Structures are given as C-alpha cells and as structure tokens.
Amino acid sequence: MSDEVGAAEYLTPEERARLEIDKQLRACGWEVQDHKAINLSAGLGVAVREFPLKKGYGRADYLLYVDRKVVGVLEAKREGQTLTGVEPQSGRYADGLPDSVPAVRRPLPFVYESTGIETRFTSLLDPKPRSREVHTFHRPEHLLELLRQNELFTRGEGPGTFRRGLGSMPPVNPKGLRLAQYEAIGQIEESLAQDKPRALVQMATGSGKTYAAASLSYRLLKFGGAKRILFLVDRGNLGRQTLSEFEAFATPDTGRLFTELYNVQHLTTNTVNPASNVVITTIQRLHSMLRDEPELDPKVEESSLEEEAPRQVAEFGYNAALPIEAFDVVIVDECHRSIYGVWRQALDYFDAHLIGLTATPSKQTYGFFKQNLVFSYTHERAVKDRVNVDFDVYRIRTRIGENGSTVEADGETVVTFKDRLTGRTRQAVLEDDLIYSASALDRSVVAPDQLRTVIRTFRERLFTEIFPGRTEVPKTLIFAKDDGHADRIVQMLREEFNEENRFAVKITYKTTGAKPEELLSDFRTSYWPRIAVTVDMIATGTDIKPLECVFFLREVKSRNFFEQMKGRGVRVINDVDFQQVTPDARTKTHFVIVDAVGVTTTALNETAPLDKTPKSVGLDKLLQRVAEGAATPDLASTIGSRLTRLAKTLSAPELAEVAESAGISLSTLAGALVASVDPDAALDAASKARAAAGQDGEPSEAEVIAARQARVEEALQPLMANPELRTVLARKRNTERTIDEVSQDELLEAGPVTDPSVRAQQTAQDFRAFLDTNRHEIEAIQALYEVPYKRRVTFSDIRKLATEIARPPHQWTPKQLWEAYEQLDRSKVRGSGGEARTDLVSLIRYALAQENELVPYRSTVDERLAGWLLTQQQAGRTFTKVQLEWLHRIADIIAASLEVTLDDLDEGESALHGGLGKAYGVFGNQLQPLLEELNQVLVA
Template sequence: MAEPNQNPEQQARDRIDDRLRQAGWEVQGKTETNITVALGVALKEYSTDVGPADYVLFVDRKPVGIIEAKREDEGHRLTLVEEQSQGYATAKLKYINNAPLPFVYESTGVLTRFTDRRDPKPRSRPVFSFHRPETLQAWLRTDRPLRTRLLDFPALDTTGLRECQTRAIQNLEHSFQENRPRALLQMATGSGKTVTAITSVYRLLKFAKAKRVLFLVDTKGLAEQAEQEFMTFTPVDDNRKFTELYNVQRLKSRYMATDSQVCISTIQRLYSILKGEDLDETVEERNPNEMMQPKAPMPVVYNPSIPIEFFDFIVIDECHRSIYSLWKQVLDYFDSFLIGLTATPDQRTFAFFNENVVSEYTHEEAVTDGVNVGFDVYTIETEITQKGSRLVAREFVDKRDKMTRKRRWEQLDEDLTYSGKQLDRDVVNPSQIRNIIRTFRDKLPEIFPHRKEVPKTLIFAKTDSHADDIIQMVREEFGEGNAFCKKVTYQSKEDPKSVLAQFRNDYYPRIAVTVDMIATGTDVKPLECLLFMRDVKSRNYFEQMKGRGTRTLGEDDLKKVSPSVISRKTHFVIVDAVGVTKSLKTNSRSLERKKGVPLKDLMMGVMMGAQDEDAFISLAGRLARLEQQLEPRERERLGQMTGGLSAGQIAKALLNAYDTDTIADKARLDGGLASTAEPSPGAIANAQQDLIRVAASAFTGEVIDFIENVRRVHEQIIDTVNLDRVTAVGWDAQARDRAMHLIQDFTSFMERHKDEITALKIYYNQPYQRRDLTFQMIREVLTILKTEKPTLAPLSVWQAYELVEGKKAGTPISELTALVALIRKVVGIDQELTPYEGTVNRNFQQWVFQKQAGAAPKFTEAQMEWLRMVKEHMISSFHLERDDLDYAPFDAQGGLAKMYQLFGDMMDGLIDEMNEALAA
C-alpha cells in the first residue's frame, strides 16, 4: 500500500507491486532475484541493452513481458510511451539470449494498458489489472493468439437462419477480425437475437477456440430462458445439442466451474461474486434499470478466483438497461470482447459500444419481412380515467387495507378530489375498472371479428393490488371462473412460471394480468392483445412491453390455444385505456441519484453496495419516521424478517456507518487498542466497511417489499359513489391511416403481378376462365404474398377494409376464401367485400332457380342434396374435377358412380355449368 509521503514514482511502483501480487506474481528487487520461487516472477529494474526496464515478467523462468511504470498523473500519456515499451520488449536482456518479449504493459498502478505483440496488428487496450502468470503461459503454448484465430472463421452455413441473423453474425465476425472491442446488435424483438448470439458463440468456441464465454442478462427469468435456448440449440454442422458439445453453467451461487465454456449469469450475481458476497435471489427478479444507481457504489476490486481474463467474450442481453453506473464496473473489469444485444438502444447504448453497430434490424423491417407482426391501436376513454372525480364531506365510503384488503366503513371529514393519476393507488373506483373491462368485452367482436374465444390477452396493471381488482372484474364481466384470468406477478401465490407456461401453451388462462414480470424479455407467442391500464413514461420500456405481442406464430400452433383462428397470427392489438400511446415518453429513465429518490430505490441501492453517505442518512431518516407509523403487527412482522431488528434499529445502523465516533470506537475494539488510542487510517477504513456491511445486511428483497408496502398509505378509499362512463371508444386515427395504406399496398401488389400469376391473369384479363380456377392457383397467390409481402396477410387486409368502410363484411372461413373475395373486390367483380362462401351461395341459388324455372324436369331432393355437397366443396376448393368425386366428402356417399347414377349423361355438363356459374 502506497504511503502518502512517498514520491509519485514510488507510489506508482507500490500500486503496481500490489496489482501484480493480487494477480499471482512474485515481485522481486535486484537483490532478491530468484526466478524459481514461483511460476510468475516480476523482476524490477532489470538491465537491458537499452537501459533498465521497470519490470521484466518471467513465467516458468523464461522472460515473457515487460511493464513500463509511470506516475499516476501521466495516465493520459500511456499511449505516448508505447514506443519506449516496445524498445524494452525488443531489447536484449542482460545474462539472457532472449527473443523479443510478446507481452507489454504500461501502467500507473491505477490505469494499465496491454499489448500482445503476437496479434496480427498489435494494438494496446486498457485492462483492469495484470493477467495471471498461468494465463500468459497458456497463451504462449498456442502458436496463434485469439485475435489471429478470429481471422479463420469458415463461411457461415445459413441453413435455418433469417437474412437479418446471417447479416448480424457475419458483420459481428468482421468486427472481431478488425479487433473492435465492443459491438452492438440491434435486432427487433422476435427476430431471433438469442439464436443469433448462440450461433455466434458456437462458432467462437469451435473455430476461434475461445476458452470461455459469458452470457449476461439482468433478470433471473431471462437467465432461465437463455439456459433453455442453449439446451435446445442444435448447430447445423453437428446433430448434437449445444450442451452435449460444450459445458454450460447457469450461475446460482458464488461457485463458478473452471471447466464451463459458457456461463449464464445475471449482472447482479456477477457483481456480488466479484465482491465475494452471496446474493439474495429476489434481487435477480428485478430489472436493475429500475433500481437506484448509487453515486458512490462499492467499487469492484480484483478477485483472484475470477481474473480479468476469465472470459474471452461477454454477450450482454437487453444491454440498453444493464451497462451503466453500478453495473458498468462489472463489464470494465474483464479483458473481453463485449457484444450487446437489444431491440431498443438509446444514445447511451450507442456511445457505450463505440457506435460500432454491426446489425440494425428495426421492428418496421421485421414486420415487412414477416419476422414480426405489426399492431393497431384501439382506444377506450372514460370520464374518470381522464378527469378523476370528487367525494363530498360526510359521505360514507369503504376504506381498504392495502396489505390485508380488509375493509371498514368510514365517514369522510372533508371533501376529497382525486385525479386520474391517483386511481388504483390512493383511490379505487370499481366503476372505472368495470367500464374499461366491460367495453373491452363488448368490443371484442369489433377488435377481433372472426373469433369465438377471447384472444390471448395481457393486461398491464399499476400495482399488485390493482392487478387483483382487475382480475376480479374480468372474471365477473366475462362470466368466467378462476382459470379464465390469472395474475402473473412476482407476488402471486400461484407459481408465476407455471401460470406463464399455461398462458403460453394451454387454452386457459385467456387473460393474464401483470405489473412488470412479463413486461420485457418473456416470449408468449400466442399473445394477440395488450390491454394497458397503466401509463408508461419510458420510451424504451414501452417498446419492450409492446414487443410482447410482436412474435409470429403459424396457424397450427395458434389453433392449439385459440381454436377458432383461420390463419396464422397476422397482427396484435394494443387496447389503450389510459392514453399510454399518446403520453409523453422520455428516452430513458435517469440512472443518477437525485433528490427525492423513492424509498425503494434507496433500499435497493444500499443492498446492492451503495456507499453514498447521503443515501445512508436519507434512508435512516425515512426509516426512523416509519418506525413511528408502524402498527404492532407490522413491527412484529418486520422483526421476523430481520432477525429481531426494528425499523429504528436499522436506521441507527445506517447512521453508525458514517458516525466518526462509532467508527473510531469499533476500530479500537477490533484492534484491541485503549480508548484513548488513535486508530490508523487503515483500521478506520476497515471498521467503517464492517459497519456498512452490517447496515446493508438488514435489507433483503423480502424486507424491501414489506417496507415499500407498509410505508405507503395504508388504506385505499373505495369510491362506489361516482359511476364512470365511456366517453370515446374505437380505433385510433393512425389505425385508419394504416388500414388505407394496407389496402393501397394490396391493390398495387395485385396490379403488379396480374400478368405473372395465373389466377390473377384470369381475374384481370380472362373472366371467362374463372370456371377453371383451381385450389392450387389460389394457393400460389397466397404463397407469393407470404414470401414477398407478408404484411399483406388476407385477414389483415380484410380487417382494413372493414375499418375503412365502417361496416362488417362477414367472416371468411379461411385465408384462401378471404383472398379470393379480396381479389374480386380489387378487380371490380364485387362492389362490396363479401365472403366468398356468400358469393358462391348466392350464385348457387340463382343457378338452381334458373334450372328449375324452365320446362325441363326439376331436380329431385336426392339430386339437390348432391348438388349442395358440390357447392360446399367449391366454397373451399374453388373448382370441381371429375377425379374429386373419388375423395371426401363424395366417396362416403358413393363417389363418381353415385353422381352418374343420379344425373346420368348430364353429369359432366352440370359440373362445367356449376364451375362457371358459382365462380361468376
């Protein structure tokens, strides 16, 4: 440890010595040289033919590198002394006939730069500390260093990869080859970021021989999801699963297996591991972006069990929210390539990754390519949501305990006026919730016109209590039981992961209510509707929440949970009941500590290692006030969770951590000093750290949740007096604009292909041949649509016509029949959009009437039954061939022979007539 009265040069040397010893080096001066005493030995002032080198590094008695030491105030000049460092690295060492040394450091003991001279284009880079001797030894055993091996990627096999994934992987590998330390992949939610990353990780391990890769997330749920993705991933060049080829470990404690080639961890857990501490698992359930980022967090220090070179590459999922302030220390610690994954970067994200964006794939591009589905907005506005309401003095109202939900009847002492923002926090108006849910129920046939069941819907609530109120109202208004609507929050009594799996894979629940557990990062592909009953101020967070609905899903898979669908998932709908789509959004939530920091943020910051005196004092003051407000049962409950500590005792511990007398007394006690003795600065610092740890140990996720709940207003007023009313409902103006553009795009597509696609040629140019249209011809149009313009899904265009024309057109029985009806509308055969089955039924009635009106013999009832069967076949298959009579449904009724028996020689003529008449 450097002493304050030393000269700057010596202070720097002492810091460097410290760092070297931490990294496993034996540091020796001239007079104590013994390079056999340890694997790694750092010799000071070693003579060379160009003068003495500050440090020469020996591994297994062989010189491998040098360190050029500089004063701390010369940190900004480290890159200017690289030529001097290189001179020592290429010099001849005294007594040794050495080759040039490959490893070069410049260091002040605070800042350190490193160059591996074996790299293709050697370039210095900042490192947190020195590499371990074992690491340099291992590097020297390989003929080609990592950055050379990165030049050897074989061509990418693109089987099973989307174009955006292929481009991202190829550009990322090019970035590695240029030795760019940080790279950002911006890929829309649902476009396969994780699969892209795993494919890249596989290639890094197999072809670049990377030693270890870290997959870093910021919530436990995302860690579990990533683990599943690695377990199910099968590379295209090997039929074994990824986890059969490489060891994958999801970190659940401080233990990190040295033979793991992929580690999956939350950034919170990795931070605690570097500090050598255990972690309360509840911390991993929260997005760290929602925590207070302390002004003076506990700094990361060198950890010998996890050296800076432990990971060659770090993949940071959802990097837009986990790379700043407290968490940035974790990333700065490792000497690794950093790869960021996000759908919603902001300016800070671009800056952190040095503006090296190797992939830009937006939601709009993903929708155009059919990778994602787009959305429309349906608005529900109520009077009380917009304006709030008023309760007059002496009115009797219910008051409900937030925690127990126990009610009591009380008379108001004075008028109470509340705003819409106070709803569901201070005041609950059941009529407001009921009107939104009832309107949503009644308008579902308009929002999803072709459904028998409620589409899978996710409702975003403000609080856990608000979620409970919504669930009760949903079950009542839809007349359904418990299975129909469930809560998916961290506080729900039923296992949230189990409920989430049911929501994803089973018929029930149809509706899930959440606060923030599945607002980001969680896939529920069958999800088709997001009902917002809370506002969101962060633009990034809102984009992430919307991302829950963007996943595509095929018709067969969607039918498993929503049986009445007649096509794949084509879009999703945002039902906006609080103005979330119109409210002002900020680029991101501020991560810096400010005055008025919420109590929960202060507690989370202290738990996560904040050492900000202001935070400790502020938190102590608030807990002291809370102590006076707690009821006996609440004090008892808090004591059970904290090992007997009260809120006041916790506050005292926080104050003690920065009380100079308390710190000095503890330092004397720890050192066995007399009460009048003056402890050393080191003893004072150690004593204070112990007091900080003691104060912070009282805070766990459970304790924080409890305090956060009881410190709020204990009771909510239930306003059953003021009834709400819906003031506006319907598609927003932008939805109508999007619908018009969709119709125009569909019309343009048809026009553009009318001379290429057989079915369109017939409709546009050869109407007399409509009788020859076949199922395969119509299927060809749909296939080309899906390939070239997936946004023009027939049911999406159908709904666009209904929205623009303001009336229901009926329900098509399939995508193909919807497509035929749309083509007829575009070409001008039909003036109004009509389901194809309606057109066929109308034409069939007219044809039969004409046939029956003449003097010829009338059809018998047996013949009519057969003709109706032909008509039903033509509704779904568009055309009847003689051979079709040998298949269902005709074969069960006697097939071709039976029809000939019924109609004789008229059979073939009738088939031709019906093909022409019904397709008219």
C-alpha cells in the same frame, strides 16, 4: 498513528503507485520480488522489480517471468499520468532484454503500463498489436496459454490466440438462419476481426437475437479459438429461456446439438464450472460474484434491475475465481437496461469483447458501444419479411380515467382507507371533498368502477370489434401499475368474464404458490390461463408466441420501455401450435394493443425522470441508504423528488414537526437536494474553484464531477447526520389508499385507431420530445433551439442530426417527418419538402413553433434572396443578368448545404459555368464580402 501509516505519508506518488501495483500483481497470482532477491522457483509467474536491461536501456520497472522465461515487461507510472504516451518507453524496454536472459521470444510479447489505478496492455501476438485498457493484470497461467496457442498457430495446428483466430473465420453457413440473423452474425464477426472492443446489434423483438447469438457462439468456439463466452441477461426467466435456446440449437455443419459439443452452464450459484464453454447468468448475480458476496437470493434475479441496484457504484477489486480473462466474449442481452450506472462496472471488469443485443437502443446505448452499430433490423422490415406480425391499436377512454373524479363531503359519506403495506382497512366519514386527478388512480386512490368500466368494455367489444368473429378470449397480457393493482385487475377480470381462477392469473416476481416460470410456461403452451397480468417481470425479452393482445393499464414514459412491452405481441407462431393454445384461431396475422391510459397518443421520451428509483423502493429504504454512507447524484435526485411531493401532502403541524427536526423547512431541504444535481451549477462551482486556486481555463470533466459530488454530499448531510429527521420523514409517508366506491365511471370512447392522423400526431409529439431531450447534446438542435440563435447551423451539424434520427428506435427520415406534419394540418405545410437534409432546419423551427408554416428550406432561401435583392435595389445597388444568375447559383448552394465558400464555386453547377475564376471575373474583389453577406442573410 502506526509507523507503517506514518511512513506511507512520506511516499512519493511513484512509490504509492508501486505499492498498489505490487498488491494487484500478487492478487493476480504473481510473485513480486526485487532483482537482488530473485527466485524463479517461487511460483509460475514472477514479477521482478528494477531489472537491469542492456546498456542504454536503463531498468525495467517490472520484468515478468512465466515458467522461468521472460514473457513481458511492466512500466509503472504515478497516478494521473497518461499511459498511451508511455508505450514507446515500455516497448523499448521490451527490446532491451539482455541476451543472457531466457525469453519466450524477442521482442517480448506482453507489455503493460500501469499507475495502479489505470492499466493498459499490449499483446504482440495480436494481428495488429494495440494497447487496451484492462481492469488489472492477467494471471501467469493465461499468458502461458496465449503463448501455447500462438505456438500451435505457427505450426499450423490451430487458429492461434482468440484475437488472431477472429481474422481467419470461415464464411457464415446460412443453413437454418434467417437472412437478418445471417447478416448480423457476419457484421459482428467483421467488427470482432477488426478488434473493435464493443459491437451493438439492433434486431426487432421476435427476430431471433438469441438464436443468432447461439450460432455466433458456436462459430467463435469452433473456429475462432474462444474458450468461454458469457451470456448476460437481466431477469432469471430470461436466463432459463436462453438456456433452452442453446439446448435446442442444432449445429449447421454436423446437425449435432450445441450442448452435445460444448458445456453450457446456467448459473444458479456463484460458482463457474471450469469446464463450461458458455455461461448464462443475470447481471445481478455477476455483480454479486465480482463483489465476492454470499450466495444471491434467487428472488433478486426476478425483480427489476432498478429495484435491485446496489446502493452506490461498486469499485471492484479482483476476484481470483473470476479473473479478467475468464471470458473471451460477453454477450449482453437487452443491453439498453444492463449497462448503465452501477451495473456497468461488472462489464468493464473483463478483458473481453462486448456484444450488445437489443430491439430498442437509446443514445446511451450507442455511447457505451462507441457508436459501433454493426447491424440494424427494424420492426418494419421484420413485418415485411414475415418474421414479426404488425399491430392494431384499440383505445378505451373513460371519464374518471381521463379526468379523475370528485366525491363531495356531505357529512354522511363514508369512505374506506386501505393500508398498502398491511392490508388493513378502516372506514371514516369524509370530512373534506375528495378530489383526485387521473394520475392519482391506483396510486393514492382506487376507483373500482373505473377499472370495472374498462374491463367490461373490453369484454363487451372483444368479439365484435377487437377480434371480430372469435369466440374464445385470445391470449392477453395486461400491464399493471404495481403488484396491488395487478391483484385488483385479476379479481375484476374473473368477475366480469364470470370465469374461474385459472382464467386470469398474476405473474410477477412477488407471485407465491406456483412459481412464475411455471405460470409463464402454462401461459405460453397451455389453454389456461387466457389472461396474464404483470407489472414488468415479463415486459421485456420473454417469448410468448401465441400472445394476441397487449393491454396497457399503466402509463409508460420511456419510449424504449414501451417498445419492449409492445414487442411481446410481435412473435410469429405456426398454425398448429397456435391452434393448440387458441382453438378458434386460424393464423396469427397481427396483435392488438388495447390502450386504456393513452400510452399510444402521448409523447414518449428517452430521458430518465427526476425520481430515478422505482416507487416500490420506499422512502425509508432510501433514507437508510443515506445513513449507511451512500451519496450519489441519483440518490439525491430521487429523495429530493420524493420529499417535494411529500411536502405537498403534509399538514401545517406535520410540516412544522419536520422543520423542527431538520432545522430547515422540508421544501428547502428538498430544493437543495434537487439543486445539487444541476449540471450547470456543478460547472459554475468547478469554475469558481479554479478561479480561487488561480487557475485559468475551463474546468475538466473530472473537476465538474467532483464539484457535483461535493454539492450532493452537502445536500445529503442533514439527512446523513440526523437520525431523528430520517425517522420523522419515514413515518410521514402515506401508505393508505382511499377507496372511491361512490364515483360511477362512464365510457367516453372505445374503438380501433384507424385514422392515420393519430400516428402522425404520435410522430410529431415524439419528434418534439426528441428535440427537448437532446437540446443540450446535439449541436444542430442546440443551435436552433433558442431565438436569437447563438450560432449558425452547419451542414455537418445537420448531417449528424440526420444520422441520429435515422437510428432506432425512431428511424425517421426528413420525408417521414414532413409527411406527418402534412397529415396533421395541410394548410400550414407549403410545398413538397423533406427531400433534402437541410429541410431538417425547417422541420425543427416548425416543431419548436418558431415558424407558423412548414416551408422547404429551398423556398425559404429563395424568399430571403428575393427580399435581399429588393433591399439592394431600393438602396440603389443593381446587378447584371450574369451576376443575378450567379447569385441564384450561390443560393442553390446555400439551400443544399447551409453555407457557401469559395471552394464551392469550383464544384457542381457552378463549375460548369466557369467556376471560381468566372465568379471572380463577374464580381471582382467584392466576391468574398458578398459570400459572407449572403451566408448571413440567407441562412439566418
């Protein structure tokens, strides 16, 4: 053991924190010196330790000099100490600077508190100074620039610092903006002016989010004092599309192009141009830059975020080429995908305001943006405003597509097996009946006639039912299950339509030959191709205005993802441009969703599946990540899910081979991995750990996370420590698909979905899925989910739930939900409900099948009151006419707010009849016990 390491073991927590703070300061360009060895010529920024202050003020842990003048103070604390409580102390130090020490101003403008792990910063130059968490320290040059900006502001020569400039922005110029864009920009700027760190904007696909972002960027650069803005996307093609939007943006006041006034850089290397004002990049590249990795392979920017996610959460240090102050604002496009897990670290790095743009926010999105939804513009409103076009649904159902098939082994039937990785084929006599379900299609089994039947039906009905009277195939986008499936679809389209290669093309990030962006450009602006087949490369964000048909040949479980995919067809286009691409069309009035997998009739949810990694990331790669030391809950969950499925496909000898290598059965290993991420088990483990340590109380969130991590590492240990087992498991994965050329498919149904009950069914399914998804997270649902109820639902609970369901993507009201159930079965819906928020209680109970009828909550309360009165009468207890009138008033209050209190009797209708005083006169000392009884009887 070295002397240095040995000495470090004896450092106090405060001393360890100082070492880390010194390290970070030096990385950020500061010279760190002791007070006795001070040398202000050593650099632009000098941090002086233990600087003596005025009498009674003690010593400043660090006094910060910039250009030989003191600009700030840094208070150091041990790791784990909360920093907001330190602010008065550090602020007092800022006031206690000796009069003989030169300072830029008094009190000092910049104050830091840090443990070396957590750092907070306050700038007294801000309009309303308040501390904020920062990844590390600002560079001296940045503090000097803030001072310069403030000096110009005091002389009336500029907007001041960015945060001050946000408060004096001129009104938004509506020229060239749609009303929704105008409103969105105004709401974002209001949020920025209030110095809220994050703001979320929900705008329907096709409503001009990027154009609004360009307009906002122009205003922030010209009027707000912003120096540089980062625009983040999650696909390379979206970055190119964003660059085109900025290049085409003409400023409303001068008419000049944005790029004539400001430098816009689309990163294709890992170097930011110092002169750039707007930087456009993928989050994949930004992540790579912050980790100081070699130049990123451009192919990584074209693939999905999930597939290219780093193997474990990155703990970013500091990159001097990209300091935390590099950007004033970070705009995150399609932020529902870009902000979670490992990618989130890249956003937390910068000391910048975050603005999220998305058409389909999820509850995680709201959480990340601190519930600060500043503007919402729905698809329905966009259709009404003629910013979007609406859609119709056309369903195609086939026997094999619905039920799978069976090929009998008669001793003669030969089937083909094709390896997905090598493309090699082999033929073999079928030894056992081949029985497969619809879910196995294009996964483990390929049934050419099933695909042929769907494509042929599409062709035969295209000009008679889907687009009546048309003669040319409309621009169509087909979503495939994987790259191999996309290949087969392209081939089948060419055969069935009897067309040449350019008629139908595959556009995925694996496309070779022509670049994907070239194919996209042709698809968008040229006659050929008529049909594009993709997996998910152009599922989101990509602008294809002439698209008229969105064709689903793959299932989608996520509502957000489905809405994004569906949104490719909503774009409006002027008639001239439309007819240049599709000559036999006149006006784009709508688009059609062709659904061959039932995606429009199944419940979609917002939860992630147990297997959190795309199927294209093979088991061998996942096992290698474990070998390299990765041990995350997502990784354990994914491998557990894969091994569970693998265990069902292996033969007894193969299972025995795995058990011999592992020392335990494959099912036991898989079960331990899945169980390791169980939140309840982690909570239990953390509780037991506290009890064993003699500690009382509930475990903290950090303790629960640590307990879960320990369980994950323990479950992964057999894989981490056993190379032989990893080799055996990787070898066992089945890469062959069976080609079922025997089964003949048949059409079950093909036609437009016009029955309103179909949409009502979708709403009912989505509402039930929403309840299941949020049963542990939303208090109103949690309270009503299980019978007997654990606690009474409060009106506050219901109000919060009403707010939650009113948000995108669902945007339900109790009335809409009520009407959906009424459409499905009028015989089970009694009365006209949905008008009151309390009807949500009835809706939830009915959706969860706790009630056989859907009855307005008001009616339920009345029925319970009548039953209670009858019971009282049978017990010999009678009420006067006046008392009965008050009982009905009390029931009215409960029906409206789920409970009644003494204070409620002094409000509304009750107040008009004498209020609480009158009620006491009517019931005497029995009033309080009576209210408590009715709260139990009428609400339960």
